Amino acid sequence: MAKEKPVKLTRLELEIMGAVWTLGSGSVREIREELPEQKRPAYTTVQTIIYRLEEKGAVRRVKKIGNAHIFEALVTRKAAHGRLIDELLNVFGGSPRSLMAQLVETGQLTLHDIRELESTLANLEAKKTAATADNSPKNKAPRGDRRRGGGAK
Amino acid sequence: MAKEKPVKLTRLELEIMGAVWTLGSGSVREIREELPEQKRPAYTTVQTIIYRLEEKGAVRRVKKIGNAHIFEALVTRKAAHGRLIDELLNVFGGSPRSLMAQLVETGQLTLHDIRELESTLANLEAKKTAATADNSPKNKAPRGDRRRGGGAK
DNA sequence: ACAACTCAACCACATTTGTAGTAGGCTCAA
DNA sequence: TTGAGCCTACTACAAATGTGGTTGAGTTGT
Numbered sequence: 033m034a035k036e037k038p039v040k041l042t043r044l045e046l047e048i049m050g051a052v053w054t055l056g057s058g059s060v061r062e063i064r065e066e067l068p069e070q071k072r073p074a075y076t077t078v079q080t081i082i083y084r085l086e087e088k089g090a091v092r093r094v095k096k097i098g099n100a101h102i103f104e105a106l107v108t109r110k111a112a113h114g115r116l117i118d119e120l121l122n123v124f125g126g127s128p129r130s131l132m133a134q135l136v137e138t139g140q141l142t143l144h145d146i147r148e149l150e151s152t153l154a155n156l157e158a159k160k161t162a163a164t165a166d167n168s169p170k171n172k173a174p175r176g177d178r179r180r181g182g183g184a185k
Numbered sequence: 186m187a188k189e190k191p192v193k194l195t196r197l198e199l200e201i202m203g204a205v206w207t208l209g210s211g212s213v214r215e216i217r218e219e220l221p222e223q224k225r226p227a228y229t230t231v232q233t234i235i236y237r238l239e240e241k242g243a244v245r246r247v248k249k250i251g252n253a254h255i256f257e258a259l260v261t262r263k264a265a266h267g268r269l270i271d272e273l274l275n276v277f278g279g280s281p282r283s284l285m286a287q288l289v290e291t292g293q294l295t296l297h298d299i300r301e302l303e304s305t306l307a308n309l310e311a312k313k314t315a316a317t318a319d320n321s322p323k324n325k326a327p328r329g330d331r332r333r334g335g336g337a338k
Numbered sequence: 339a340c341a342a343c344t345c346a347a348c349c350a351c352a353t354t355t356g357t358a359g360t361a362g363g364c365t366c367a368a
Numbered sequence: 369t370t371g372a373g374c375c376t377a378c379t380a381c382a383a384a385t386g387t388g389g390t391t392g393a394g395t396t397g398t
Contacts (some may be wrong), residue, residue: 153296
């Protein structure tokens with residue numbers, strides 16, 4: 033595994049990347065569709081963000097279908113999440129424990145969760161060999177489902 | 186119980202708030218001095234941030250010593266941290282467990298930590314059952330900050 | 339071939355953040 | 369009383385972010 037650059041993602045960028053990670057790859061429109069309606073910016077907004085992500089090296093164009101570019105992530109979800117955690121941890125004085133403590137205090141983490149996690153860890157520790165990739169693209173609609181309408185002009 | 190507003194703090198603001206929390210209260214200069222030299226902006230920069238924090242309702246002026254205002258936090262460290270966690274959790278799909286999982290995977294959280302946390306939790310849970318609803322004294326934080334009381338020069 | 343549509347490329351802009359300079363008011367030690 | 373310093377209030381600004389419009393080229397069903 034190569035060492036990636038410290039790509040820093042903003043909130044919106046993360047949102048978009050989330051869609052890309054879920055899709056595996058897709059066009060700007062597909063990526064936009066993947067976002068929950070509530071936080072679904074205009075098409076061009078998504079496009080702009082994708083472009084910025086491209087500049088940052090977080091995504092790249094893999095191919096072209098019709099006249100649309102298909103993008104895919106270059107930065108893994110895990111890597112991005114890792115950065116976020118590191119940042120948070122930094123604020124928390126670098127100790128994951130105080131973070132956990134707060135999670136527990138606020139009831140966001142139950143005793144049950146912890147026990148479960150513990151066994152998982154123990155388990156993982158046991159068979160140290162399994163390296164599970166967490167890429168689970170759920171690509172659905174293949175090409176050809178382009179409908180019309182929409183453009184109000 | 187009064188509900189606090191969703192005070193949104195930026196990176197720098199958090200940095201400054203950290204100093205305020207540690208000091209308890211202090212003047213702009215004192216707050217600035219509290220910051221690690223590496224990330225110590227110009228006096229007026231800190232001042233500006235303090236002002237913004239004031240507008241946001243994160244700090245307030247409590248008194249005046251000489252001609253210097255003394256500020257104190259209105260938002261607790263815990264509340265602020267809580268918000269950060271919530272945000273992070275949101276990115277993680279709302280589940281603290283996947284967060285924990287990653288912490289574990291990256292070795293930032295050990296089995297030992299978890300066990301320790303577990304007993305702490307169990308303990309806390311026991312107490313809660315014992316004393317129903319009262320002012321639960323939360324003396325768990327082993328953090329050793331709190332130095333130099335907040336007297337202005 | 340054409341009209342109807344979709345995209346790509348740019349561009350524009352308002353906010354938010356990070357950073358700091360300036361002018362003038364207050365204080366305090368001489 | 370006075371000048372050196374310290375502070376406060378403002379003001380300025382560049383970069384980062386969030387948001388979306390405009391134009392014109394590419395694609396497609398008919």
